[in-house]
Amino acid sequence: MKPVNFIDQQKQVKEKANKFNYLLLIPVIFLVLAILFDYANLKTQIRRLERESVTYDNSLEEKLNFLKASNNEAEKQKNFYEKMKIKKTKEEELKKALLILNRETNNNIFFSEISFSENNFSILGNSSNKSNIQNLNQCIKTSELNLNLEEISLENNYYRFRYGSDQNENN
Amino acid sequence: MKIINSLSKREMLLIYVFTLLLVIFFYFNAIRGNLVSEYNTLLSSNNLAKEKQNNLIAELKNEEEKQRNFTNYIEIQENKNFGKNFNIETIKSNKDYKVSYLNISNVNKLDDGELQQFYIDKNISLISNYDSIKELTKTIVENKNLYLEDYQLNRIGKDEFQVNLIIREYTTLAVPFNGVAYSEKNLLSENIEENTNSKDLLSSLYSAKEVNNSKEETAGSSEKKEKISKSKENEIDLETDKIESIIQPASESNMVNELENFIIINSNNQIYNKGLEEYAKNITYLFDSEFVNNNIEEVNKISNIKEIIDKSSKDLLELKIEEDLYLTDYNLKIEKERKYVSFELDGDKNLMSTIYFLDNKGSTIIYRVAKSIDGFEEIVINLPTNADYPLRLCYIKNENSVLASKIRNVICYDRD
Numbered sequence: 001m002k003p004v005n006f007i008d009q010q011k012q013v014k015e016k017a018n019k020f021n022y023l024l025l026i027p028v029i030f031l032v033l034a035i036l037f038d039y040a041n042l043k044t045q046i047r048r049l050e051r052e053s054v055t056y057d058n059s060l061e062e063k064l065n066f067l068k069a070s071n072n073e074a075e076k077q078k079n080f081y082e083k084m085k086i087k088k089t090k091e092e093e094l095k096k097a098l099l100i101l102n103r104e105t106n107n108n109i110f111f112s113e114i115s116f117s118e119n120n121f122s123i124l125g126n127s128s129n130k131s132n133i134q135n136l137n138q139c140i141k142t143s144e145l146n147l148n149l150e151e152i153s154l155e156n157n158y159y160r161f162r163y164g165s166d167q168n169e170n171n
Numbered sequence: 172m173k174i175i176n177s178l179s180k181r182e183m184l185l186i187y188v189f190t191l192l193l194v195i196f197f198y199f200n201a202i203r204g205n206l207v208s209e210y211n212t213l214l215s216s217n218n219l220a221k222e223k224q225n226n227l228i229a230e231l232k233n234e235e236e237k238q239r240n241f242t243n244y245i246e247i248q249e250n251k252n253f254g255k256n257f258n259i260e261t262i263k264s265n266k267d268y269k270v271s272y273l274n275i276s277n278v279n280k281l282d283d284g285e286l287q288q289f290y291i292d293k294n295i296s297l298i299s300n301y302d303s304i305k306e307l308t309k310t311i312v313e314n315k316n317l318y319l320e321d322y323q324l325n326r327i328g329k330d331e332f333q334v335n336l337i338i339r340e341y342t343t344l345a346v347p348f349n350g351v352a353y354s355e356k357n358l359l360s361e362n363i364e365e366n367t368n369s370k371d372l373l374s375s376l377y378s379a380k381e382v383n384n385s386k387e388e389t390a391g392s393s394e395k396k397e398k399i400s401k402s403k404e405n406e407i408d409l410e411t412d413k414i415e416s417i418i419q420p421a422s423e424s425n426m427v428n429e430l431e432n433f434i435i436i437n438s439n440n441q442i443y444n445k446g447l448e449e450y451a452k453n454i455t456y457l458f459d460s461e462f463v464n465n466n467i468e469e470v471n472k473i474s475n476i477k478e479i480i481d482k483s484s485k486d487l488l489e490l491k492i493e494e495d496l497y498l499t500d501y502n503l504k505i506e507k508e509r510k511y512v513s514f515e516l517d518g519d520k521n522l523m524s525t526i527y528f529l530d531n532k533g534s535t536i537i538y539r540v541a542k543s544i545d546g547f548e549e550i551v552i553n554l555p556t557n558a559d560y561p562l563r564l565c566y567i568k569n570e571n572s573v574l575a576s577k578i579r580n581v582i583c584y585d586r587d
Contacts, residue, residue, distance in 0.1 A: 024187060031191060035198050042206040049213040053220060060227045067234040074241035076286040077343050081248040084318070084341065091319050095312045098305045107373040116322035 087118060093165075097123065097145055104139050108132055123147065123163040133161050248315075253342040254278070254291045254539060256316040260521070262295060267303040272296035275541070286343060292320060293338045298327065304334050316340055329377045505562040509554050515547040516540065518569070525568045526552070531559040 094116045101111055101123070109132035111125035127133045130152070137149050140163070151162040175183070250256065259275070262268055276292040299307075304324065311317045320337040327333050505512060505528075516524060520542055528536040536558060540550050554562065 027191060031194065035194075038203065039206070042203065042210060046206065046210050046213060049210065049217055053213065053217050060224060060231060064227055064231050064234060067231065067238060071234055071237050071241060073286075074238065074245060077245055078241055078248075080286055080288065080341075080343060081244070084248075087318055088312075088315060091312045094319070094322065095309055098308055102301065102305060110326070110373055112326045114322070114324040116319060118320070 090118065090121075091116075093121060093145060093147075096143060097121075097140075097147065100139060100143055100145070104136050109136060121147065121165045125161050125163075127159045127161060128157075130159060133159060249344070250316040250340060250342045252316070253289070253340055253344065256314055256340055257293055257311070257338050259293060259295070262297065262307075265303075267299050268307075269298040270295065271298065275539075278537075288341055288343055290339050290341045293340075294336070295338065296333070296335045298331060298333045300330050301332055304332050307334075311336070311338055326377065329373055505554070505560065505564070508556070508558075508560050511551055512554055512564075513549055513551045516542060516550050517547050518542055518545075520545045522569060526564070527568070528558075529563045531561055534558070536562070 094114075097114070101114075105111065105125075108129070109125065109127040111123050113122075113124040115122045115124075127136075133149070133152060140147050140149075146165045147163045148165060149161060150164045151160075153160050178186075254275075259273055263270055263273070272295065274292075274294040276294070278289050278291050281288040281290060308319075308322070311319060318339045318341065320339040321335070322337075323335040325333050516522075518524075522542040524540045524542075526538045526540060528538070530536060536555055538552050540552075542548055
């Protein structure tokens with residue numbers, strides 16, 4: 001029987017056990033690296049998001065508020081000009097009336113006074129007979145002037161007439 | 172140790188694996204879990220912010236579009252020639268119009284709580300025939316910057332009409348609401364036309380009045396115009412056919428007295444340095460353009476220099492104005508709040524000048540000046556109380572003069 005070398009056998013077992021222990025370290029190192037990598041990756045992404053959230057936009061809101069305020073002012077200005085346009089259209093009535101009076105009046109029917117302001121437009125005139133007034137009235141109606149024959153009175157041997165319009169009615 | 176040693180290899184391996192799993196479990200739960208939830212919170216808040224940002228951008232685009240529209244609209248509508256849209260000179264020079272009264276108001280301010288508006292009124296009274304008045308009315312109505320505030324047309328003869336107009340101009344741009352008014356009253360020198368003997372209504376009504384007038388004319392020639400005037404035109408002042416204006420003609424003695432009260436700096440620099448010291452005490456000076464011109468570099472170094480004058484020269488300050496004069500290079504400033512600035516302006520009678528001041532905030536302050544005599548005339552301007560001093564005299568523009576004119580003796584003062 002061949003004698004057994006217990007010392008050699010023990011050595012071999014120890015060496016095997018050491019090698020096995022080193023092998024066991026590999027998953028630990030792998031795990032630690034994986035955890036570190038994952039952690040770093042997550043942290044970087046969080047930092048990026050944080051950066052984005054800070055820079056996203058205070059300037060936009062400021063710009064918007066400024067624009068809104070300036071547009072608000074501009075709108076007031078626009079409203080003012082719109083109001084002025086309405087005022088101008090009322091003046092067109094005066095221009096139209098002057099043209100009609102120029103065309104439709106003669107020595108027997110004529111105006112003596114025209115008064116125009118933002119809230120009042122009136123024409124005073126004289127006529128030798130009623131039919132002339134009727135003709136003028138017809139003419140004014142067809143030309144869509146906002147004037148109404150408000151008064152006719154007989155003075156001595158001629159008629160006095162008054163056209164008027166309440167400009168506020170238009171508003 | 173004993174426990175570990177007593178364990179079998181298999182058991183130790185099992186513990187090792189469990190320990191690894193525990194570490195993984197701990198990392199996932201305690202560390203990674205927190206990080207992921209933090210990441211998710213940030214991501215969702217960022218998404219919300221992005222959504223908000225997109226909404227903001229959309230709103231911004233909308234507002235920008237609105238602004239473009241408003242700007243275009245206002246650009247078209249804005250009265251760019253505030254106060255100049257109706258030239259009274261053309262009315263005065265037109266022989267068809269017998270002008271009896273002209274008045275240009277100060278610049279007035281209207282504030283309806285929403286928007287500040289400024290307006291200037293031109294009040295005109297004239298006599299003419301129907302066609303001319305119709306044309307004048309048409310011109311005013313067709314000008315989008317002119318508004319008829321009041322219009323009274325009266326027949327005073329067969330083909331003779333008197334019209335009283337108030338023409339208003341508006342602006343929403345900031346202009347000072349105290350200005351220099353202009354007013355002129357003329358005599359109606361021409362008589363109403365001769366009678367006609369027609370038998371129609373017009374002749375019978377209006378000839379009768381003219382007969383009455385002519386009777387009055389024969390009764391007393393010295394009173395005739397007054398009577399006609401009283402019956403037709405109350406505003407006509409028969410006593411004065413002079414131009415009335417708030418511009419006061421300068422008297423030399425007054426000017427000399429005025430000068431005595433101010434520190435004067437001449438161009439030989441002797442008093443100049445002393446003057447600068449005095450400047451620190453906020454004393455008002457007079458300035459001389461020639462001096463400023465000759466010492467422009469030094470003047471520029473001392474930006475707060477106000478007014479310098481050469482007393483020995485008779486023409487204390489002379490700036491030649493040919494149409495427009497830019498004064499920005501002269502650095503002429505009114506450093507401290509003053510009530511008045513006065514200067515003498517050369518030029519023809521009826522010369523219209525616009526004087527532009529710029530305050531520290533960059534607002535333009537405009538004064539319109541009308542001359543009432545030929546040659547030098549003292550112009551006194553009430554300086555605005557709400558301006559941000561220093562006030563820089565930056566620009567003078569002549570409107571209706573082809574001749575060169577001059578400005579001299581600029582004085583700022585507080586006394587009435």
